[in-house]
Every structure is written in C-alpha cells, then in structure tokens.
Amino acid sequence: MMDKTIVAVSTAYGEGGIGIVRMSGDRAGEILSCLFRRGAAGARGAGVAEPLAATAFQDRRMYYGYIADPSSGKTIDEVLVVFMRAPRTYTGEDVAEIHCHGSVVSLRRILDRALSLGASLAEPGEFTKRAFLNGRVDLAQADAVIDLIRAKTEMGYTAAIDRLEGRFSRRVNEMRDALTDILAEVIVCMDYPDEDAEERGDHDSARSVEARLAEIKRSLDDLIATADTGKMIRDGIGVAIIGKPNAGKSSLLNALLREDRAIVSATPGTTRDSIDEYVDMEGLPVRLTDTAGLREAETDVEALGVERSKEAMARADVVVLTLDGSRALDAEDREIADALAGRLREERPEADRSAGAAAPAPCGGVMIVINKSDLPTAIDRDDAARLLPGIRPIEVSAKTGKGLGAITDHIVSAVYGGAVKQGESLLVTNAAHKESLTRAAKETEHAGRALRAGEALDFVETDIRAACDALGEITGSTVTEDILDKVFSRFCIGK
C-alpha cells in the first residue's frame, strides 16, 4: 500500500549541531545499509568501517559510524544511526534515522544519496500522514484529528508553535460552544407552539442572543484580522514595557533596539519614532511597545501612566515591568504590579502556591526589570522581589547595556518554552482556517441582522448552524467529506 520509501531532513535547516535525516518505508533498512559503515572502535574514517546488512541492525539500537558515498566510497559525515522496525514506529513503517552534523551541506548530501538509492522526497507532513493512515496516531482520545496530528507532528515547528495551535483550537471551540449554546436556546423555542410560550416564559431572549452574536462576531473578526502574514510579522510577539513615567522605559526600549537587530518595517507609518518598535530576537519577530512612548510628554502624564500600562498589558504576550533602581518603590509601582498580578494568576494558577519570592523566574509572560543599575541604588531589592510572587527582578542598565541579554533570553525562552500566554497575533496560520473563520463571521453577522430585522427564529438558526459548522471544520468536529484533504493540506504549514 505504502509502496514508496520516503526521506526528509527532519530537523530545521540551520546551523544546529546535529541534523537528522529520516526515512520511512519498506526499503528504509536496505537504503540505510547501503549508506552506513559501522565504525570500528578507535579507528577513524569510513575506509576502515564495516557495512551492516539491513537484517543485522538491532531494533532501536544506536550505531556509530560513517555515511559513505555508495559510488565513490568517500566519507560524507560521521554519524549515529538507528533503525526501528515496523510497526512500533512513528509512522508504523520501518524507520531509519541518520544523526549527522547539522550543516546544510552534510544534510543535503546524505539526503541526495538516499534519493539516489531509490527513496522519494517526503511531501510536507507526509510522515505524520503515514502515521495517521496506519492508525499509529491515536485518534481515539483526540477531540479532533487535527489537534492530535499536530501534537505529534515532526515538522520543524517548535513546541511553542504547537501550543499556539492548540490554543487556537481551544479558542475556536470556545466560540463554537458559544454558538451552540445560542442554538440550543433558539431550537427549544421552535418546538413549543405559541400557545405554550406563556408556559415557558422565555420571551425576548432575542435581545440577549443578538448581543451574544455580536460578541462572537467581534472575536471572529479579531482572529481573522491576524490571518494575513504581513500583519503577523508586523505584530510579532508583543512585548510591552510598562512602568511609571520616567522609570526608564524608553531608554530600555532603545537599548534593546541596539542590542537586537531592528526590523525595518515595510509598513508605512511604523517608523522609529512611533510607539511600536520591531526587533528580531534570535529569529523571533518581536514588537516592543513602550506604553507611554514619546507621546508621554504630550499628555497629562501622571494620570495616564497606569491606564496605559493596563491597556498594553492586556494586548501583550510578554510584559516587562520596569522599575527605577535609583528611586524607592512607590504607590504607582505597586498599583501597576497589582494589575500584573491578576494576569499572572490567570496564566498559572498554581504560581501563588508553589513559587516563593526567592524562586528563580521562569514565569513566562511577566518579568520585572530594575533599570538604571548604573546609578546608585535606592530601591529595596527585596521589596521589588516581593512585588510579584515568583518573579525575580533582573537588574539592567539601559545606559551601559548590562543585563539586556537576560531580557532577550527571557523573552525567547518564554516563547519557545510555551510559557508565554500568547495573544492572537500568530494564531491564524493558514488559508483554510481563514476561509472557515470568514465564513463563520459572515454567518454570525447574518444571524444578528436577521434577528434585528425580526426574522423568524428558524431562519436565524440556519445561519447560526452554518457558522457552527464552519468553525467545526477547523477543529474537525464537523465531519465533511473532504476533511482528509483539509487535514493534510494543513500539514503544509511550515516545511
């Protein structure tokens, strides 16, 4: 059935220390055997290494050795290989993995040799697709096919992205549930004749239904707005630098811009003098927002400080609370910290219990920075550490650049570690999703309009159900004939 043996570079191309070439299919062992020479202890070079027959590989054992060019016999790379026999493998087929050095040249050459020996280049997501088709991906516990496949996908996607996707499904499901609730109410009205209306006493739910529909429509629009990639890059990971006026937010932002590579935005208007600035932190597009920014000077500063901080907080993926190290903590610092504490509790409800003030600070979306460490210290460090449970302040100097690296590290690791409570900036990643969302939004709007126009509930129900179905297509809870095509088309994101 699965006649082809497929091969692909399974790690991200780049300058990683190790790269993996993976094969799946009946001929994986045979091709591996042709490529691989087992290294003798102490000896170096493929010339002194022994070939190993496909049948000689012990299941799931790592072998050290070399990849040689089958025609010239020349060594391509020093490797570790492992052979896993069907069916207990990821794809359910024979799988061979070659762990080589991570250079593009090395990976490319090994891939080429495998192809020349008869393997086919895997389509995007094909390993997972085979796993699914062979029943290896356990759909049983899955709410939806797509979630499960994603959870096991071997694409060069990071754990963070996987989390983003899971969150996306949850978000979609939330909206779908909200629609289903409305549907249930609408439906119940239909089966009772007018004469029983009094009996049930549920008149005028239309108004509340209308409001709820409008709410859902807004959420859908928010999601859809994130769909185009331009906006995605423009938005990046939202990092808000908050704090009372004159805590040194702007200088911190500028320092980070110097430290990290600034992205030259193609979008008109997003120039250096605007509030949002964009930097590339180890490959992540990051949008830095100085809450008050340059405008601070133009408005009634003091009153707006806290309000703006709260607003920015709500939108940001990572919040950097900036304290002025050269001044003592004051009420405004504490007020902003309190607002932040609320967010923190949402993010990790267990934090209050488990993390004491002294614990290290892997707390995803929130960090405290004590700025101006170049000046004489007036702030009480212990007080600062107690502002938010479990968050250890980092001392930095925007002026000297001291500690800036720690900020970048924190942001990057928070994102990749999945600890960041992501906003929706990166959520909608493919066209199929966007199409379904757009349809759902359209139907929801239509339902609201019909309701306002006094249309009968049975019509409104048709719209709402269509919206539900559209959302269900994303999560897989609506079964459609072409669901498989859709599922597999979703693999194409990324690689």
Next chain:
Amino acid sequence: MTPYEMEPYDVIVVGAGHAGCEAGLAAARLGKKTLMLTISMESVAMMPCNPSIGGTGKGQLVKEIDALGGEMGRNIDKTFIQSRMLNASKGPAVHSPRAQADKQRYHEEMKHTLEMQENLDLRQGEAIDLLMEEGRRVTGVLLKSGAIYRGKAVVLATGTYLNGRVHVSDSSWPSGPSGLTPSLALAERLKEKGFALRRFKTGTPARVLAHSLDYSKFREQKGDDPVIPFSFMSDGIGENKRSCWLAWTNEASHRIVSENIEKTAPYGGHTTGVGPRYCLSVEDKVSRFPDRLRHQLFLEPEGLSTEEVYVQGMSTSLPERVQVAFYRSIEGLERAEISRYAYSIEYDCLDPLSLTAGLEHRTAENLFCAGQLNGSSGYEEAAAQGLIAGINAARKIDGQEAFVLDRSEAYIGVLIDDLVTKGADEPYRVMTSGAEFRLVLRQDNADLRLTEKGYALGLASRARYERYLRHKEETEEEIARLERSFADAKDVAVFLDRVGGAVQEPRGKIRLADLLKRPEVTYDNLGAIDRERPEVSAYARVQAEIRIKYAGYIEKQKNQIERFKRLENKRIPEGLDYGALRGLRAEAAQKLSLVRPESVGRASRIAGVSPADVNVLMVHLAKMNGNGRRRDER
C-alpha cells in the same frame, strides 16, 4: 390447541393502530394480498390518548404521509371538529397543522376504508407467535385460536398492547390501552426467540364530562377560518365544529399532587419503564418545577357524539380518589365528573438500533416493525413508520430495494433515521428542531417533495400525481410572473406607506418579487399594486410567497443539503469488519458493528462515534477503494 393452516398471504400486519392501518393499506395498495390482525375490531385506528392529529413536527409528518399516498391526512380531514395552524406567528418552517378529531368517527372512517380496500382483509384475532425458518426468517404468525397464517412478510405494529400493564397508584394489571386486552403471549414468544425487549411507559389524563365544566372560567381557543386541510386531495372540508379551552392549575392543585406524590406509580416505585421527558405527568411537572405557580392545560372535546373531554397536559397515576380532588382543584373543573381516570401504561418495545433504515429487522428477515414497538410515541410517528414498513414489506417480496427517505427529504426520514441510528432511550417524539433541513421540509410543500416518489412507488394515485403537477406548474409560473413584473415607483411609495414600510425615494420601476421580500409585504397585500395578477390557487400563493421571501435561506439550506448528501452517498460495504480497522476506538467499532450504517453520513450520527472515528473510517474506505487517498498524496 391444535394449530391449523389458513390461507396464505403476502403481507401480514399485526396490529391495527395508526401504524398498522398505514402498513396494511400501503401493502394492499401496492398489490399485495394483505391480512391485518387486530385484537379488537373496536380498536382500529383508536386514539387512546389525545383526540388530535398533527402538532409541531407531527403535522409535517401527516402531510408527508398524505403526499406519499397514505391515509392519515384524508381520515382526519373527514373527521376533524376543529383545525388550527400552530406557530403561525413564526416562520413557515415551523408552521404545523393540528386538528381535533371526533375519535369515534376517526375510528369508524378508517375502519371503513380498510374494509373497502381491495387486497386487504381486516380480521379480529390475536397473534401469539411469529413463525420462523432457521431462526432467522419470518414466515408467518400463529393465532391464539390455533390458526396459522403464512406470509411472505410480517409487519409488527403492537403499540402499547405488547405486554401492556396499566398503573394507577400502587395498583397495576395487565391491560392494553383504554382497558383493551393486552398482547401477553406474543411478548413471551418474542423473548424466547431472542428479541431483546425493553420497557417503555406512557400515560394519559382523565376524561371529564363537558356538561360538568364551567366554561366561563376558561379561555376559548377557536379554530382557524378558513380551515386548511391536511390532505392535498381534500378541498372544502367544512368548518370548525367545536372549540378547545385553556385552563390552569393553581397552587392548591400542586399541593394536592405534592402531598400525594408517593402514591403515584413512579414515585412509589411501582413502575420501571422509561417515560418521555417532553410529555410530563402532573407529578413530574410539580416536582421538577416547584417554582411554577401554575401549569397550563387544554380541554379538548373528544367528539361530537360524546360529552367526554380530554384534559391535555394532566396525565397522572395518582390514586383515583386523589385524582378527583386534583382535577376539581382546577378553576372551572370544581364539579367535574370524571368518566375515565388517568393511568400510565408500560409496554414492551424493541431497540430500534436492531432495524434497518427500511424498518426491517436485521436478524429476522422479512420482519418489519413500526410504531411504538420501535420506541416512538405518537399517532403520527406510528403512522409514518407504518407506511414505510408496509411499503418495504411489499417491496421486499418483489425483490426491490428498500424505500428510504433521508433527512433532507422528509420528516419521515428524520424520524426513522433518528430511531435506527441514534436509538431511543425514551419514547421518541419528532421535533422540528431535530430536522436540520426544516426550511425545506415544510408542511406546505410536502407534495412537491414526495408525491413524485409516492407515484413512482405505485402508492400515490394518478389523480394525486396530476394535482401535484398542477400545483408545481402553477407555483413556478406565478414565481416567474412576479420576477418579471414591475410596479411604478410612485405607486410603490404609496403602497409601502400604507403597509408601514420604509419608503425610499421613488425612482423607476420596482420588481414585484423584490417587493415581496420586504418583511411588511405579503402576497396578499401586494395585490394592491399587482395589477395583472391572475387567478391563483391558495396553494400557489403560499408557495410563491415563501419561495420568494426566503429564497436566500432556502438556497443556503440547499447547499447544506448538498454537503449532507455527499456523506450520505459515501457507502460502507455491507460486511465491513469494524473490529479490524486500525485506529478505530473500541466503543466506536462496537457501535458501528451494532448499527451497521450503510453510509458514512449515517455513521457520523451514531452516538458514541466521534468525528475522529468517522475520519478513520473514511481513511480505511479510501484505502479499500484504492483511490482518493492516492490523490491526496500527490
């Protein structure tokens, strides 16, 4: 008892309730020599519960039965005493006709129709056993008298008679409905043969005598004028002859019920059968909704030649002495004389999951089942199944494929699909909310949807078919005319002003069909500026109005239907071994093996089969077909 052979038949129908009547008539009309057996000739088409036909969802069923060539619609048109269109204030999809019947006349008319039907023998007799060949093929029935009737197909429509037991408080006794003889022996034999039987329960309220009621305390509910008949073949069926009346319980009534609740059959622990949630007994209403100060009830006359009045909504199994106090606590019923007390009845029924979509039993070939035996409740639900069972019994004999309506074609399709796919954990009632394509499955267009099919089956008469063609043609002509007719903008402005619509600046000419789409415009009031309107039948007026007004929605629904059909058309091979499909959860495999759906669409509706399971199933089907998936891979 010495069994002896009687003359053989093609189809034998056991039971002459609403399911049995339609089954017998359908089989006979399809040319099959048919025998109908009833325990009592007096109970043919009997209405042991409420004296009405139709209602939400049910009205649609009756129209569909009629459109296919069934009898229920015509019979109620002949015997109604009041008729109303329910939900007239709502959209056309939930308009449902309901008529009060003269019970006695309903029974007599139907019985007479059966007696006059060619190929049909209606006979009094009690079937006590099914005759089976090799334990898996039904070949006839054995009667209590010893008579053996051989039949090529048997339709079982046993209603609440099968192992029926009536409960009033802590007293109970074997009984069919309304004091008739139950069918006990047959239940025993079915169990011995391995049929899994379940226990369901239903109830009926008391009957009170009209002259003992104070009607000044009630709110009158008159019938519609003019009366719209159920049958597409009926014209001018006459006027309403009686009203119904609304009354209300009060706190005193509720107190009587609460104080005596332990004396009711279910609360006293005397019944085990599962009752319907949508039709609560008084004791359930009072105990589940303690905050309600009153509950509504309807007083429905049972006929023209009787004083008996049905107290709708007030079924109970309180002791008779308490019933008197309870009913008399209701304003206007203070001096009510009760002729029949309320009771609840338990009966045996099958798990409908053991049936095919054509209503044939999966492990007993040639056995068709219909009505309450399949876990449904309601006269209309029974009749709809009876019709389909009768049709398919006849078709089976001729070696033809079963006649199945799907969910996008008819409420009948929804009803049967629900039963045989999802099963019934309580007596099943059809709901308009359960019909996902209800905008298309309207009561007004049942003939447009089904008469062609009925005619092709050989059930709908030539006259009916021709009438349908006329309806269709006239409707389409009228829609086309409204699409191409225009009114002068100035006239339109005056018109809209009069009907309360927002008036736009008058400019040019305006299409009448576009005007009709406005909420304040109806087909009728549009007549004021529709100068060339020809003589149009009431039927075509309604159709044209609905189809123009709701064109957008109907179109949307048709797209939904198309998507639905794609899954319905994905066939699953008959003997598929679900246990061998990798990736399918055990629960899903077990459910699928039980129901054995013939399409992916149906599989997706089985409880316990998740969308993910359906996807696994589709993958395997694609693999088996050796295509589809290949395409994906490229």
